[in-house]
Amino acid sequence: MKPVTPSHKYIWCCLFAMVLLGACDSIWRKEQPKALARVGEKYLYTADVIALMGKNLSKEDSASFVTNYINNWASKQLLLDKAKINLPEDKLADYDALVADYRTDLYTRAYKEALVQQVNDSTVSKAQIESFYEKEKENFRLKEMLVKLRFVALPKDFLNKVEVAERLKNFGEKDRIVLDSISVQFRKTSFNDSIWITASRIIDEIPPLTFENVDKQLKKSQFLNLEDDNGVYLAKILDVRPVDDIAPLSFIEPTIEQVLLSRRKLDFIRKLETEVIDEAIKKKEFEIYETDKNNKRYEDE
Numbered sequence: 001m002k003p004v005t006p007s008h009k010y011i012w013c014c015l016f017a018m019v020l021l022g023a024c025d026s027i028w029r030k031e032q033p034k035a036l037a038r039v040g041e042k043y044l045y046t047a048d049v050i051a052l053m054g055k056n057l058s059k060e061d062s063a064s065f066v067t068n069y070i071n072n073w074a075s076k077q078l079l080l081d082k083a084k085i086n087l088p089e090d091k092l093a094d095y096d097a098l099v100a101d102y103r104t105d106l107y108t109r110a111y112k113e114a115l116v117q118q119v120n121d122s123t124v125s126k127a128q129i130e131s132f133y134e135k136e137k138e139n140f141r142l143k144e145m146l147v148k149l150r151f152v153a154l155p156k157d158f159l160n161k162v163e164v165a166e167r168l169k170n171f172g173e174k175d176r177i178v179l180d181s182i183s184v185q186f187r188k189t190s191f192n193d194s195i196w197i198t199a200s201r202i203i204d205e206i207p208p209l210t211f212e213n214v215d216k217q218l219k220k221s222q223f224l225n226l227e228d229d230n231g232v233y234l235a236k237i238l239d240v241r242p243v244d245d246i247a248p249l250s251f252i253e254p255t256i257e258q259v260l261l262s263r264r265k266l267d268f269i270r271k272l273e274t275e276v277i278d279e280a281i282k283k284k285e286f287e288i289y290e291t292d293k294n295n296k297r298y299e300d301e
Contacts, residue, residue: 037070039077044070112269119268124257132256133249140247145199147218151206151235152179153188158232165234169223187231193238196251206233 037044049069053062084092133140150168154161164182167175176191183189188205190197199218203209208226209217217224224235241248280286 036066037074039074040081042077044073112272115272116265116268121264122261124260128260129253129256130249132260133252137246140252142241142243142245142247145214145218145243146196146241146248146251147199147202147237148193148196148239149202149218149235149237150191150193151189151224151233152183152186153205154186154232154234156227156229156231158185161232161234165223165225168234168236171236193236196241196248206235208233 034046035043036046036049049066052069053065057065087095150171152164152168154164158164164179167179171191171193179189179191190205199211199214202218203211203214206224206226207230208228217226218237218240220237220240222237224233224237226233226235277286
């Protein structure tokens with residue numbers, strides 16, 4: 001029996017199909033990324049560098065940035081290759097494990113944060129803050145003195161110091177209006193006497209005060225009239241909370257709010273981790289293998 005040989009027509013059809021497929025491949029093939037540099041089998045592509053460049057760089061700055069980036073990239077790759085060759089195997093294994101752990105932590109932390117943001121309730125009620133404050137009062141002992149006061153810093157050559165001092169002491173409605181109207185002549189002002197301020201901040205604002213004399217100078221109902229080379233400092237002390245006293249709620253409230261929000265976040269993450277494990281166990285995606293008391297399983301391995 002003679003072997004069957006393909007006809008000329010069949011051969012031409014095959015060749016035509018191959019050419020057609022080649023043409024289609026050239027049409028639909030994606031443009032290959034442009035490489036800027038190569039180290040061994042690793043390539044640095046233009047797109048990688050462009051993504052890091054600032055939009056407002058000049059041509060000269062752009063060229064300098066690209067050159068420096070290529071050199072830094074090449075240096076890292078070459079040193080990495082040498083490290084893999086010259087470092088002991090056990091060290092490489094340790095570093096690979098650290099990298100894997102870091103990668104896992106990075107991904108899982110980002111995922112947890114994304115879930116927290118989705119269900120995040122950033123509101124804390126006044127009642128929750130007050131309840132926490134009452135329970136934890138002893139943990140809010142002051143590390144430094146707190147003061148309520150109003151004060152002004154005047155230029156040394158200011159003419160109406162006496163009037164300003166009297167109005168600052170009285171601080172009725174008319175006094176406030178007058179002081180506000182001339183406040184552009186003052187060096188510094190603080191008329192909000194309802195908030196607590198730390199002694200260290202007051203010392204920064206009133207240089208004649210120091211940590212050595214602050215206890216004597218800052219007393220409730222006292223009026224300060226201090227002076228240095230830069231000017232005159234007038235202050236009316238309304239209230240004082242000494243060191244080791246319990247911090248007032250109005251001062252500690254922002255801290256309590258952050259503590260409660262942090263606890264809420266931690267509770268959510270703990271619940272999430274527990275639910276993930278429970279779900280995996282139900283789906284038989286996670287198993288813990290029992291071992292005997294002598295850890296025979298591990299010894300055998």
